[in-house]
Amino acid sequence: MLKEYFSSKKLKMQNKVIEAAKNVFFQQAAALNAIGDKLGSAFVLAVDLCLQCQGRVIVSGMGKSGIVGRKIAATLSSTGTASHFVHPGEAYHGDLGMIQSGDVVILLSYSGETDEVLKLLPYLKHVDAKIIALTGDVNSTLARNADVTLSVRVEKESCPNNLAPTTSTTATMAMGDALAVALIRLRDFQPHDFARYHPGGSLGRKLLTRVQDVMHCPLPRNLPADSFKKVVSVITQGCVGITTVCSEQGELLGVITDGDLRRAIEKYEDLKQLTARDIMHTKPVTIGADEMFAKAESLMVSRKLSSIIAIDQAGKPVGIVKFFDAS
Missing domain, CATH: 3.10.580.10 (CBS-domain)
Structure with missing residues (x-):
């Protein structure tokens, strides 16, 4: 009897866990589709700024946005767009020098009001760097001061409390991937080009092997x-x-x-x-x-x-x- 009780309890827990996990996939897929459907001229302008950039494409963000930003910068730099990540907190201890005139800066802040990110704006304006904002609020301080704003707004986070950044970080990462892929197409970036940036891994060996x-x-x-x-x-x-x-x-x-x-x-x-x-x-x-x-x-x-x-x-x-x- 005790064995049957625990087996039944385990089955109910399993069903509950699977249901919760599926909801995450379904909610995030729906959110990405909604954002993709709204892409327009702002996205084209953002891609053109990156394409015409005479310097580097700098990515910056705090917290979870910063983690996503590192991934976006890594994807860009490995696919033909010179890019690196600058931590907004470290920027005030010497890293601002990593951003120069002619750079394009992609700033990530879902609220558009992240203090460490907003503090970068005066310097960016001073060196005349172009600013692309990835935010969930197109009326935020960040959006108002950006040259181009790309909305990554989602109706609800996958977190049941609607608190932990989940769907919003996925949306931000997807927007970064969309920028990178669009640039790949426009640059006609080929497998042998990709191999130059990945010579150490199995993929690089395959692409460089005759x-x-x-x-x-x-x-x-x-x-x-x-x-x-x-x-x-x-x-x-x-x-x-x-x-x-x-x-x-x-x-x-x-x-x-x-x-x-x-x-x-x-x-x-x-x-x-x-x-x-x-x-x-x-x-x-x-x-x-x-x-x-x-x-x-x-x-x-x-x-x-x-x-x-x-x-x-x-x-x-x-x-x-x-x-x-x-x-």
Whole structure:
């Protein structure tokens, strides 16, 4: 009886917890949709200020807004917009020198009345820095003194007491992401550009890696007249699940995968009569050995392949690249 009581109690608690969590997702999604629907000329102007900025895009905010601001600055700086975060409290102890004429300053304050943030305004006006305000009150002191105001107003926080910054911080972060993505589009920021700012991580390695750096060599190779048994042997020894079929001069004629072998076993009764020419694909997908692996990976995804053939400048096969080789 006691076991049943606790099991029932645990189930009720679980349902209550899941319901509370789902409400957070639903409320925040609705809030983001509402803000997105209202984006207009002010957002375009804010993006243009950042795009035309001759200095840096500075982000500043206190408390939870400051944490969000650090993330916004990090996203901007990693996607081609020179940016850094300045803590408004530290600004009065020497960090104001980090903000110069020609900079664009994004100030975060949901109330628009955060004292530490407002104290930056006289200096920003003095150095003629452009100000973008991200606030929940478009009539606040911050909004009135900004060159552009972007509203991140939400009807209610996800916090049941409507106190802890939850939905509002999500909205502010999303607005920062929207600015960054718009700038990515306008700058035509490409994966190789992104890699320059992320050389140490797995993503950076993948974006900076060329096919020739990771391709499998020596190349598994069969002649068109090779027997089915010989093809099986070459694929097994190659350990990459594929072999090339080449002419005596090394020209690529086709490929055979281990999947092709299984299909041949199902289709043909007399395997001894089969040659490589009978089961090969005559239009294999290839990529230059000096191309970036990211391009090879994209090609494999679009063609639903696990491997492709790397070729040299003369068009001859030199290696095999697998989908996860740069991971």
